[in-house]
Amino acid sequence: MKNNDPIFWPSADIDESIRQSMQKNYTDCINVLQTQWYQADVDQRFIMADQDIWGLIFPGVATYRRKIFNFNIINPIVQAISGHQRQTRKSTICIPIKGGSQKTADQLTKCLYHVHKNGVYQTYSDAFEQGALTSGLGFVSIYKDLTDDPISGDIKTRYIDMKSCLFDPFMRKHDMSDCRFFWTRTFYGRDEAALIHPDLSDDIMALPSGTYRDDKFYYMPEVYQIQFPNLIAMDEYWYLSSREATYLVQKDTEECQEWKGDEEQLRDVMQQFPGVFSVIKRKRPTVRRSIIVNDRVMLDEPNPYGIDRYPVVPFLGYFTPDTPYYAYKFRGIVRDMRDAQYLFNRLKVSNLDILEAQQQGLKVRQGSLVTPEDGLNAGHGRILTYKKDASPLDIEQMQIQPPSPVMLQMEEMLMNITHRIAGVDPSAMGIDVDDKAGIISMMRQVATARNLQRLFDQFDESQRLCGEIMVEMIQKDWTWGKVKQVCGEDPTDEFDSKLFAKYNSKIVQGALTETQQQLELAQLLSAREILGDLIDPKVLLEAMTLQNKDKLLESVAQREQAQQQQQQQMAEAQMKQIEVDNATKIGYAKAEEALAQERLAKIQSDIAVAEEKIRKSHQEDTQSLLNVAKILKELQTLDMEHLKGKIETLHMINNLDFDPQGSEMARQEHAASLKTKQTPQGV
Incomplete structure (x- = not known):
């Protein structure tokens, strides 16, 4: 038999072994649990304003020759703290440690929201109020309900009072990893029990009629009643055990992960990757469950939810794990206020007795009234007829002494002491209304929150542990189709990986209320x-x-759509204008380019014309030189004397003055210039 295999109707030796283990744990812990149960019961009766509690804890003192009244000042304080928690209620979400894991974390968050919408937050608040604040300890059980979904099941929660279960009172860890056992009992009718456990339905229906009784769980209402209903007792006994786990270790990185497949699949992996992995087998702590019906073991199995931890989370108040005084190991705020509540009640009853002990009526001198019975008249319109010889002073009203201001101050003092003990300021609760400055009121509220921070931190830790268990159950039990239906998309590849929840994500609290x-x-x-x-x-x-938020969102969406259409039209018009401007600019640029090309062509033409002129000029120069050379050659053949005469004749012709007036002026200017030159300097 493997440790992971369920055992239906175990054999006599296994049945006896389990029952002996249960009895041993019960014997070892019942004395301590009885002490803790008694204190928790007294705390609960205080907050419920049970008038009989005074004679129980203070026999012969509180009720001696006095009426029994209860002025409950503890419950409003507890409700104020619980109300603050409900107003600041947080949701459980999954955030990624690495940025690449955001999608998987979002899918897990959607699954957690799907689980928590079925009254889970109410269970958390009840556990905080009735367990942590009142008794100092309460449990939230997380289980799988197969009523609506027989394949994956629906994750649900229920609150378990500490007086309705047996547990290891020596545990020290908040996650119960060191708790040896956790034992609960639930009373069902046969039909209901058969529906809850269909595998055991035939055996459950064959049980003898009548109700099972024993000496355990005597604080449960079903056991406490004298007329016991016809029910069967179904116990869930969770206990620590171990199983053999196989780990694959990558040799290069030494990364380790538990192997969930069978031996044949492991051999295939080792053959496909030779020398890459090494195998380690060792014991791993786990939790098993036994189902006992009417003191008979029907089933012993590994954790049916596929996790290696208790599906139970404690909600703690003031937790002192190492104290030897077991009665005060788990303590709520009610425990500290019990004495102040008792003294306040006692003082209040005493003041009322003093007030009622005073007589109210008339002091009448004997023989003053005509009819002495008139002094006993009561109500409106009564008449007192006194004799003629009687004096009005013979009839006097009896004065009642008002309560002493000291007694009233004592009541107020006890009220304030109760609030101080609880760490709650009346102004923070809205009880004490005064004209103090706003900054002072804010300081009081901050101080109150600081005094109770330990309680809220432990509540957050309990809620986080519940979220971790739910994530493990989702990864283990939910099918691919259910995850897709809840998330609205296909789950990622790393959704089912426990390493993701361990290394890549973190369960935290987010906004809710x-x-x-x-x-x-x-x-x-x-x-x-x-x-x-x-x-x-x-x-x-x-x-x-907001009210009608959907209509407002629809209106905003329509307005945004209209604005988008208007912006789109404006954008299209702007695009058309830009296209026209661009076309104009392109045409202008083309015209300028053509003009530039024309000018360049003209420049090229001008350059060619200039070059032609230069070439012609060179030709003319060459021709002139050639002509000069011809002339010189001709001159060599001419008579030089005859040529000289012709040249002089030409000079003479050139010197002829065809403008007499101009010639005269030229001669005068020439004469003046000569005269200037001939004049000596200094004259």
Whole structure:
């Protein structure tokens, strides 16, 4: 037999072994648990304003020759703390440690939201109020309900009072990893029990009629009643065990992961990757469950939810794990206020007795009234007839002494002491209304939250542990189709990996209730002031608490659509205008380019003309030189004397003055210039 195999109707030796283990744990722990149960029961009766509690804890003192009244001041304080938790209620979400794992974390968050919408938050708040604040300890059990989904099941929760279960009172860890056992009992009718455990339905229906009784769980209502209903007792006994686990270790990186396949698949992997992995086999702590019906073991199996931990999370108040005084190991705020509540009640009853002990009536001198019975008249319109010789002073009203101011101050003092013991300021609860400055009220509220921070931190830790268990159950039990239906998309490849939940994600708390949504809205508004239009107005509307939000969102969507259409039309018009401008600019550029080409062509033409002129000039120069050379050659053949005469004749012709007036002026200017030159310097 493997440790992972379920055992239906175990044999006599296994049945005896399990029952002996249960009895041994019960014997070892019942004395301590009885002490803790008694204190938790007294705490619960205090908060319920049970009048009989005074004679129980203080026999012969509180009720001696006095009426029994109860002025409950503990319950409003507990309700104030619980109300603060409910107003600041947080949701459980999964955030990625690495940026690449965001999609998988979002899918797990959607699955957690799907689980928590079925009253899980109410169970958390009840465990905090009735367990942590009142008794100091309460449990939330996480189980799988197969009623609506017989394949994957629906994850649900229920609150278990500490007086309705047997557990290891010596545990020290919040996650119960060192708890040796956890034993609960539930009473069902036969038909109901057969539906819950269909594998055992035939055996359950064959049980003898009548109700099972024993000496355990005597604080449960079904056991406490004298007329016991016809029910069967079904026990769930969870206990620590171990199983053999196989680990694959990559030799290069020494990365380790548990192998979930069988031996044949492991051999195939080792053959495909020779020398890459090494195998380690060792014992791993786990939790097993036994189902006992009417003191008979029907089933012993490994954890049916596929996890190696208890599906139970404790909600702790003031937890002192190492104290030798077991009665005060688990302590709520009610435990500290019990004495102040008792003294307040006693003082209040005493003041009422003193007030009622005073007589109210008339002091009448004997023989003063005509009819002495008139002094006993009561109500409106009564008449007192006194004799003629009697004096009005013979009839006097009996004065009642008002309560002493000291007694009233004592009541107020005890009330304030009770609040101080609990760590709750009346102004923070809205009880004490005064005209103090706003900054003082804020300081009081902050101080109250600081005094109770330990309780809220432990509540957050318990909620985080519940979220981790739910994630493991989702990864283990939910089918691919259910995950797709819940998330609206196919699950990622790493969705089922336990390494993702261990190394790549983190279970934290997020915004849930109206108060925190308003805080989220304030943060979004602040971010909008910084980022401007980068934040979509729809995000702000989604964070607001408004009536007819859907209509408002639809109106905003229609307006945005109209604006988008208008912007699109404007953009199209601008694009057309830009196209026209571009076409105009392109045409102008082409014209300029043609003009430039024309000018370049003209320049080339001018250059060619200039070059032609230069060439012609060179030709003319060459021709002139040739002519000169011809002339010189001809001159060599001419008579030089005859030529000289011709040249002089030409000079004479050139010197002829055809303008007499101009010639005269030229001669005068020439004479003046000569005269100037001939004049000596200094004259």
